[in-house]
Amino acid sequence: MKFTIEKKLSGKLGRAGKIETPHGIINTPAFIVVGTKATVKAMTPEQVKDLGAQAVLANTYHLYLEPGEKIVKNGGGLHKFMNWSGPTFTDSGGFQAFSLGVAFGTTISKLSKPQSNSFDEREKKSESVRSEGMPPLAKITEDGVIFKSYRDGSEHFFSPEKSIEIQNSIGADIIFAFDECTSPTADKKYQKEAMDRTHRWATRSLARHRELQVESTKSKVGEKKSEQAIFGVVQGGRFEDLRKESAGVIGSMDFDGFGIGGSFDKEDIGTAVSWVNKELPEGKPRHLLGIGEPEDFFLAIENGCDTFDCVAPTRQARNGTLYTKQGKIHIDNAKYREYFAPIEADCMCYTCSHYTLAYIAYLARTKELLAHTLSSIHNLHFIVHLVEDIRQSILNETFDKFKNSFLEGYRKTEKN
């Protein structure tokens, strides 16, 4: 893997560049489409490619549980198995320490939101309360994480070494060190503890990765050595000193790039990311894990992030929320029943060039599967091209102008 910076954003940390992987180039900043289980839900790889996606990210834990990394490997590796010829990433399973741990059965999100209006106190009260009969499915120890399968309750243990071995078998171009994604509800003491543990796990992840590279070089004499790249993950929650410390520690290790993980204040992603990116070596790519929404990209990119992944576009598509330049809309809203025009008149996506919002709304209402596909195509196209447009604006030196005009328009407005 090779990373090249093509242009920097003057006076800021942002940059446009390219990541060269064994399966192709990623022009950055770039949105990496999430395909957790080696499939972008409701879509064929051709559809994903045609809408402009450059790379996909799958998940180690899910593929380990089903079908098992051996099957992925025997199927020719992730690319061949899922028929995606472009660059791929795998997440380490570290996020599941959070989503199946403290967050399981609750409404805790990795992003803490600003105080909601006193308007809905009742809803606030119910927040973060674990539903009965839903014990956590992840338990963290020094050596790793004990997971209970969300599928059948069976126990599984992930150590940094194990995560790397599985990721090696799955065979993505870029893999992540095993980390612990912490909750925004955790106090500083815990964040520090978890961060230090993540640093120890980073060392172990990197060591195991190098061992596997050597093994693969030995076993395939004469063949090109494994070019799988590994990114270390920065943690530290919402605390400036911890974030800087983590970036310093992880950044000084011999990773090919970096992931920025963990929890953030929704309002202040840009600041948190800038703490980190000022510390990380400039010449290596930085992936902001699990972000984001349209507003997030501008803040993260101008503060030095290169790639992103997020389930929001596809999940929200399936759940009936669509992105537009005027904000998000709910496809189930009664007012769209007879909206006989594309979701967005000027959208170039396959969905908008062939179908009306009224038709997709009808499909969604009647639970037709095509609703998921058409909505996912639109949302992914929107997000992928938004990030691509931001990249162009860096190259054209029109970043601020583009940022301001986009954010001004991105307001939730009535579409009647």
Next chain:
RNA sequence: GCGCCGGUCGAAUAGCGGCUAUUUCAGGAGACUGUAAAUCUCCCGCCUUCGGGCAUCGUUGGUUCGAGUCCAACCCGGCGCA
């Protein structure tokens, strides 16, 4: 005409003497950020200062401390017999 069933919030249902009438669907709105997610939450008779208030189980009477629930008559609907 006789007999037997049955009429519960848009639909379908539960409830068979005890106070707040159940559930599902439909309908309305919202949430979702490294996917436990084609998921989840709220509302869905009327009014409300969001605390609650007032109605309501075909209709009208009755029995009872208390009736959707028991009784009677009537009105609808279905089935059967004439």
